[in-house]
Amino acid sequence: MTWSEHAWRSIEPLYGSIIGMPFIMELQEGTLPIVKFRFYMAQDWGYLEHFGRALAVIGARAAGIDDALAFMRFGEGAIVVENALHESYFRDFGVTERGVLEPACHHYVHYLKSTAALEPVEVAMAAVLPCFWIYKEVGDHIYTNQKSGNNPYQRWIDTYAGEDFAVSVRQAIQICDSVAEATTGSMRERMTEAFITASRLEYHFWDSAYRLVRW
Ligand SMILES: Cc1ncc(C[n+]2csc(CCO)c2C)c(N)n1
Numbered sequence: 001m002t003w004s005e006h007a008w009r010s011i012e013p014l015y016g017s018i019i020g021m022p023f024i025m026e027l028q029e030g031t032l033p034i035v036k037f038r039f040y041m042a043q044d045w046g047y048l049e050h051f052g053r054a055l056a057v058i059g060a061r062a063a064g065i066d067d068a069l070a071f072m073r074f075g076e077g078a079i080v081v082e083n084a085l086h087e088s089y090f091r092d093f094g095v096t097e098r099g100v101l102e103p104a105c106h107h108y109v110h111y112l113k114s115t116a117a118l119e120p121v122e123v124a125m126a127a128v129l130p131c132f133w134i135y136k137e138v139g140d141h142i143y144t145n146q147k148s149g150n151n152p153y154q155r156w157i158d159t160y161a162g163e164d165f166a167v168s169v170r171q172a173i174q175i176c177d178s179v180a181e182a183t184t185g186s187m188r189e190r191m192t193e194a195f196i197t198a199s200r201l202e203y204h205f206w207d208s209a210y211r212l213v214r215w
Pocket residue numbers: 044047048051074075077078081082130131132133135202205
């Protein structure tokens with residue numbers, strides 16, 4: 001079994017909880033209250049900048065030049081491409097401010113930044129993988145199961161269910177598998193721990209948006 005298969009198995013129950021969350025189910029049906037989506041978008045805007053910085057640090061620390069380049073490109077993508085989506089959504093939904101990082105987002109970005117800077121680079125790569133992979137699975141899940149043809153959140157869904165995004169996700173998984181294969185069993189365990197922690201933080205990011213949790 002590859003490291004990524006093992007890692008995904010270890011979060012399967014959590015992934016099941018994610019697709020059952022009211023935030024995700026209502027996003028799928030287009031019934032998610034706009035105030036909750038606005039909160040999510042504003043937090044995600046802040047998240048993306050920090051996430052992009054964490055990816056760039058991982059790129060700088062990667063041993064192979066191809067992996068370094070891939071992570072630098074992911075970092076650029078997080079800031080440029082996703083920001084464009086957010087800015088147009090902000091216009092459409094009338095949100096003018098990004099605001100402060102609320103607890104769930106704050107915790108998640110600082111976990112990623114400290115892991116990117118201070119943990120072995122393999123562990124850092126594993127910590128950012130749920131961000132790619134869970135979004136891909138959730139995007140595909142919503143796309144396949146949605147009923148209404150008139151969903152105000154369709155662009156969000158299409159972004160993560162699309163083939164362009166799938167290419168990045170496959171690449172991120174493949175890099176993690178190759179660094180996992182080249183390292184020790186105990187490092188692979190640390191990678192899995194980081195993968196699980198970041199997956200939990202993805203859950204809390206949506207959960208806090210649904211409950212509008214502020215400081
Ligand atoms: C909390 C949170 N987690 C993951 C993503 C998805 N995402 C953000 S950047 C990126 C990769 C580079 O484009 C991906 C997959 C998100 N938007 N917000």
